Amino acid sequence: MDETLEELFAVIEDRKETLPEDSYTASLFTHEKGENAVLEKLGEEATELVLAAKDDDREEIAHEGADIIYHLLVLLAMKDMELSDLEAELEARR
Numbered sequence: 001m002d003e004t005l006e007e008l009f010a011v012i013e014d015r016k017e018t019l020p021e022d023s024y025t026a027s028l029f030t031h032e033k034g035e036n037a038v039l040e041k042l043g044e045e046a047t048e049l050v051l052a053a054k055d056d057d058r059e060e061i062a063h064e065g066a067d068i069i070y071h072l073l074v075l076l077a078m079k080d081m082e083l084s085d086l087e088a089e090l091e092a093r094r
């Protein structure tokens with residue numbers, strides 16, 4: 001899981017740097033709504049996750065959970081944060 005997150009975060013940082021035209025990630029960095037675009041996505045997906053959990057739909061829980069993690073990593077990159085900032089917080093709670 002760690003490796004998957006690190007690789008995904010590296011791709012996100014690359015999209016932020018190179019802004020390819022066909023990249024959904026790049027479109028979040030250049031969105032006219034600014035960071036609100038990713039914040040709205042996080043809000044929507046949190047609601048969808050709650051509904052999936054209420055329906056006991058394990059496939060949908062995994063789908064919405066992955067959407068949330070991806071958009072959270074985009075938010076970290078947008079704030080010039082590192083994956084290690086999140087890891088440090090989790091480590092401190094152990």
Ligand SMILES: N=c1c2ncn([C@@H]3O[C@H](COP(=O)(O)OP(=O)(O)OP(=O)(O)O)[C@@H](O)[C@H]3O)c2ncn1[C@@H]1O[C@H](COP(=O)(O)O)[C@@H](O)[C@H]1O
Pocket residue numbers: 008011015022023024025026048064066067070
């Ligand atoms: N992990 C993701 C990822 N998760 C979600 N999304 C996008 O986030 C959007 C989610 O919006 P929506 O919820 O409206 O779309 P949806 O899929 O219908 O979702 P539901 O409504 O079903 O919940 C979709 O357009 C997805 O394509 C992602 N887009 C990209 N990535 C990763 O980012 C990498 C780079 O992608 P590009 O930037 O597109 O090159 C990819 O290789 C992936 O690894």
